[in-house]
Amino acid sequence: MDGGTAALMSIGDFSRYSGLSVRMLRHYAERGVLVPVERDDQSGYRRYSPVQLSEAARVRMLRDAGCGIPAIAELLPLFAHPDALRSRLQDHLDDLAEQARRVADQRDLATHLLDALELRTRGPExxxxxxxxxxxxxxxxxxxxxxxxxxxxxxxxxxxxxxxxxxxxxxxxxxxxxxxxxxxxxxxxxxxxxxxxxxxxxxxxxxxxxxxxxxxxxxxxxxxxxxxxxxxxxxxxxxxxxxxxxxxxxxxxxxxxxxxxxxxxxxxxxxxxxxxxx
The missing domain is CATH 3.20.80.10 (Regulatory factor, effector binding domain)
Structure with missing residues (x-):
């Protein structure tokens, strides 16, 4: 194994330091996100560069902020273009606000149904x-x-x-x-x-x-x-x-x-x- 390969991290080590599970790392790689720099065709072993840990941190933050994999794939390259990233993140915030409004409406409806059941209310006159x-x-x-x-x-x-x-x-x-x-x-x-x-x-x-x-x-x-x-x-x-x-x-x-x-x-x-x- 040459010096360049020795500097790479196994998928297990990369998982430990990135805070992303091995299962999710494999899933991301299949979707073109966080692709390992090296993969052995015979053994299937994947190796990552330590440099990719910063990208993994961005993936984790975007995931926790409610972004799906397609959005993560779109947003990752924009970290090099802050103005474009800012605009796209604002769109995401607007989407989250709309989702929150829908969830609030659903919560109100569920509360209404529960109250009606508990109070055994008759239908409107x-x-x-x-x-x-x-x-x-x-x-x-x-x-x-x-x-x-x-x-x-x-x-x-x-x-x-x-x-x-x-x-x-x-x-x-x-x-x-x-x-x-x-x-x-x-x-x-x-x-x-x-x-x-x-x-x-x-x-x-x-x-x-x-x-x-x-x-x-x-x-x-x-x-x-x-x-x-x-x-x-x-x-x-x-x-x-x-x-x-x-x-x-x-x-x-x-x-x-x-x-x-x-x-x-x-x-x-x-x-x-x-x-x-x-």
């Missing part, structure tokens, strides 16, 4: 009523998905602030959203948001003043965050089926007490309304 005619300032668009309703409300804020500054009484308290698709959609959702309006000015940007007609509805009151509002919709659907009633128009929500008044979802009250024949 459905009431039949006439929703009164209403004149509203109205913004209708197709958005990415249901949570993207928030982007419509963000667009609503500017005109609301301007018009209410001129006349604080121009808006009423009834706030809602209407959903026009006949079926639930994972993407490209057509909806309108609206607020009771007594003014005559019509802001630019797709706004309209619309007279919503009086209509008979089946109403379910939902309390809490929007991640569990499907319970209310399901209760309304079950009621319509049991009563042999037919939906006659798009479902709409009325936000009796919502995010605009309190950021705490536990305080929110939403009325889910399904138009039905009189």
């Amino acid at each position: 459905v009431t039949e009523r006439v929703f009164p005619a209403l004149r509203v300032l109205y913004l209708r668009r197709t958005v990415a998905d249901y949570p993207a309703e928030g982007s419509l409300w963000a667009d609503f804020q500017g005109p609301y602030a301007t018009l209410s500054a001129d006349d604080p009484a121009v808006f009423g308290d009834v706030v809602g959203a209407t959903y026009f698709d006949d079926e639930y959609r994972d993407a490209d959702v057509e909806m309108a948001i609206w607020r009771e309006y007594r003014g005559g000015a019509v802001p630019r940007g797709g706004f309209e003043v619309v007279d919503l007609p009086a209509q008979r509805v089946a109403t379910v009151t939902h309390r809490g965050g929007f991640e569990t509002i499907g319970d209310a919709t399901a209760a309304a659907g079950a009621w319509l089926s049991a009563q042999r009633r037919t939906r006659t128009g798009p479902i709409f929500n009325v936000y009796a007490y919502g995010p605009g008044r309190d950021p705490d979802p536990s305080t929110w009250v939403t009325e889910v309304n399904v138009p039905i024949a009189g």
Whole structure:
């Protein structure tokens, strides 16, 4: 064995000093990450250079930061290009934040299910009523998905602030959203948001003043965050089926007490309304 070979480390020694298991070192090598500098074709023995320990430390940090092997393979060469690495790591941080949001939503749903089981709560109550005619300032668009309703409300804020500054009484308290698709959609959702309006000015940007007609509805009151509002919709659907009633128009929500008044979802009250024949 020559001097160059003698300076190399066995896979066991490299594992001990790198903090990566032999199994993972083999897996990384198969995927083109941390490839040993020497491999004996007959014995299969792998040998690593001590210089590779610094690269192994980067692999371990990226792994522990939530990067999969494809991302590790992409990011390792970027350590020589800090600006590019910084940008790519920021993208990864953004992805982690989105994953954390999804996990938080899943945790809230699991908590809701557990509470329902422990409290043996009955399903939401459905009431039949006439929703009164209403004149509203109205913004209708197709958005990415249901949570993207928030982007419509963000667009609503500017005109609301301007018009209410001129006349604080121009808006009423009834706030809602209407959903026009006949079926639930994972993407490209057509909806309108609206607020009771007594003014005559019509802001630019797709706004309209619309007279919503009086209509008979089946109403379910939902309390809490929007991640569990499907319970209310399901209760309304079950009621319509049991009563042999037919939906006659798009479902709409009325936000009796919502995010605009309190950021705490536990305080929110939403009325889910399904138009039905009189």
